Amino acid sequence: MAHGAGDLAPAVRDGTRSLSVSDRLREQILGGEIAAGARLNEVRLSESLAVSRTPVRAALQVLAGEGLLDYAPNRGYVVRTFPLSEIVDAYDIRGQLEGLAARFVAERGLSAEERLTIEQSLREGDALFEKGAFAPSAMARYRWINGNFHDTILGAAKNRMLAEMIRVCHHVPMSSSRNIVAFEFHDVRRRHDDHHRIYEAILTGQSWRAEMLMREHVGSVKSSLIKSLEERPRAGAEAAPA
Amino acid sequence: MAHGAGDLAPAVRDGTRSLSVSDRLREQILGGEIAAGARLNEVRLSESLAVSRTPVRAALQVLAGEGLLDYAPNRGYVVRTFPLSEIVDAYDIRGQLEGLAARFVAERGLSAEERLTIEQSLREGDALFEKGAFAPSAMARYRWINGNFHDTILGAAKNRMLAEMIRVCHHVPMSSSRNIVAFEFHDVRRRHDDHHRIYEAILTGQSWRAEMLMREHVGSVKSSLIKSLEERPRAGAEAAPA
DNA sequence: TCAAGGCATAATGTATACACTTCCTGCATT
DNA sequence: AATGCAGGAAGTGTATACATTATGCCTTGA
Numbered sequence: 001m002a003h004g005a006g007d008l009a010p011a012v013r014d015g016t017r018s019l020s021v022s023d024r025l026r027e028q029i030l031g032g033e034i035a036a037g038a039r040l041n042e043v044r045l046s047e048s049l050a051v052s053r054t055p056v057r058a059a060l061q062v063l064a065g066e067g068l069l070d071y072a073p074n075r076g077y078v079v080r081t082f083p084l085s086e087i088v089d090a091y092d093i094r095g096q097l098e099g100l101a102a103r104f105v106a107e108r109g110l111s112a113e114e115r116l117t118i119e120q121s122l123r124e125g126d127a128l129f130e131k132g133a134f135a136p137s138a139m140a141r142y143r144w145i146n147g148n149f150h151d152t153i154l155g156a157a158k159n160r161m162l163a164e165m166i167r168v169c170h171h172v173p174m175s176s177s178r179n180i181v182a183f184e185f186h187d188v189r190r191r192h193d194d195h196h197r198i199y200e201a202i203l204t205g206q207s208w209r210a211e212m213l214m215r216e217h218v219g220s221v222k223s224s225l226i227k228s229l230e231e232r233p234r235a236g237a238e239a240a241p242a
Numbered sequence: 243m244a245h246g247a248g249d250l251a252p253a254v255r256d257g258t259r260s261l262s263v264s265d266r267l268r269e270q271i272l273g274g275e276i277a278a279g280a281r282l283n284e285v286r287l288s289e290s291l292a293v294s295r296t297p298v299r300a301a302l303q304v305l306a307g308e309g310l311l312d313y314a315p316n317r318g319y320v321v322r323t324f325p326l327s328e329i330v331d332a333y334d335i336r337g338q339l340e341g342l343a344a345r346f347v348a349e350r351g352l353s354a355e356e357r358l359t360i361e362q363s364l365r366e367g368d369a370l371f372e373k374g375a376f377a378p379s380a381m382a383r384y385r386w387i388n389g390n391f392h393d394t395i396l397g398a399a400k401n402r403m404l405a406e407m408i409r410v411c412h413h414v415p416m417s418s419s420r421n422i423v424a425f426e427f428h429d430v431r432r433r434h435d436d437h438h439r440i441y442e443a444i445l446t447g448q449s450w451r452a453e454m455l456m457r458e459h460v461g462s463v464k465s466s467l468i469k470s471l472e473e474r475p476r477a478g479a480e481a482a483p484a
Numbered sequence: 485t486c487a488a489g490g491c492a493t494a495a496t497g498t499a500t501a502c503a504c505t506t507c508c509t510g511c512a513t514t
Numbered sequence: 515a516a517t518g519c520a521g522g523a524a525g526t527g528t529a530t531a532c533a534t535t536a537t538g539c540c541t542t543g544a
Contacts, residue, residue, distance in 0.1 A: 018498090019315060041525075064304075065303070076525070085401075097338065165335070
């Protein structure tokens with residue numbers, strides 16, 4: 001939260017106002033500042049962001065393309081709402097896709113740089129878990145590490161479409177690997193162990209095993225989510241990467 | 243998804259020019275009239291389509307969101323090109339996703355109407371294949387039937403995100419279930435048999451089997467594609483649904 | 485001859501005015 | 515009171531002018 005609600009920091013931004021607007025709106029939507037189902041008024045947005053309607057419309061069209069907004073002709077854009085069933089399904093979809101990515105990587109190999117990144121994320125995770133339970137700050141740190149692990153594998157899969165689809169999954173509330181879902185230290189630690197196994201399967205070219213492990217790895221988050229939903233139906237944002 | 247951009251007859255034109263333009267451009271891109279890698283000039287397009295740049299830009303943004311175009315700020319849009327590796331991978335991705343859809347349907351059941359549609363597509367397919375080999379017109383007919391089968395299952399999965407992702411796969415050259423890939427009558431007939439098995443697995447709630455069969459079903463198209471590519475590296479558009 | 489820089493041209497980005505559609509409001513009618 | 519139809523306010527769709535950025539060509543200097 002850097003800038004006031006009003007203006008957007010123009011100067012050194014990527015260049016186009018459209019991008020600034022879409023970036024800012026995406027943040028606000030994913031961060032929950034703009035509620036699901038909310039209607040987005042072009043005039044009001046352009047006023048509050050101090051730009052004309054043109055870049056606002058461009059940004060809205062982009063976000064609709066990313067699946068964050070719903071659009072109806074002559075009726076404008078609303079923040080997309082996800083039924084609980086689709087939120088849960090999203091883990092299955094992501095599991096299949098990331099599993100496929102793991103398979104591709106096992107078949108195609110990792111670069112030296114990619115190996116280094118992954119090994120470092122594994123080591124850093126190990127260090128965090130050595131101390132037993134960990135503090136909220138450590139959890140934030142681990143989310144970062146976890147994200148690196150998944151991103152590196154995804155990048156090594158060398159498939160843009162696959163990457164884009166997984167990114168879409170991350171835009172589903174509570175489905176991001178960097179977000180949400182509250183549960184036990186034990187589960188998180190277990191999932192870090194998964195990383196070791198997945199990496200080993202990739203290194204040794206056991207592509208089928210890598211795929212299966214990754215699918216199960218992501219699927220376990222779904223299980224944890226369901227469990228936590230049953231315990232406290234109105235569960236909010238907490239911690240626990242995968 | 244026959245969006246007849248045909249014009250003329252359909253009295254109820256959506257109304258907005260943006261939609262007309264995006265529909266038309268999508269057709270031209272998927273149909274190959276606009277070559278992959280081609281640059282799309284806003285002014286020229288607006289002149290040739292007899293609209294202003296505004297709806298043209300809107301359409302381009304939409305198509306970029308659908309993954310058909312690449313966009314670079316201040317440099318405009320180009321028709322996305324797919325490396326052969328991504329074209330082949332697309333079958334794996336689609337196989338995973340449609341397999342997942344089949345699983346969902348097996349778990350969640352089919353409506354009476356959906357059952358009817360599928361059964362009719364099975365019967366009509368049977369009738370076509372009874373005659374032995376079939377003519378090009380029959381192949382066109384079967385592509386329609388095949389599309390209905392897949393679309394119905396996808397619809398029954400009741401998951402919008404999944405449907406959208408599979409739709410993206412269909413936009414990859416040579417990956418559409420309605421398009422391309424030349425091969426033997428035998429393979430096509432075999433894939434029609436797959437439909438019977440998949441439907442049976444769904445009806446009896448064998449969700450894992452339905453998923454596996456569907457994944458294999460789509461994967462077999464990839465095999466046929468690879469085979470045909472090896473035989474005639476410059477393979478073009480032919481027939482053979484899946 | 486070649487390289488580097490700037491100028492001209494073209495293409496994209498943005499702002500704004502106007503047209504059309506939707507939707508709400510309120511009045512009249514039943 | 516309920517219904518339905520104006521009429522208007524609000525909001526999106528489109529056109530167009532202008533600003534800004536990219537690109538190619540040409541000049542200029544070594």
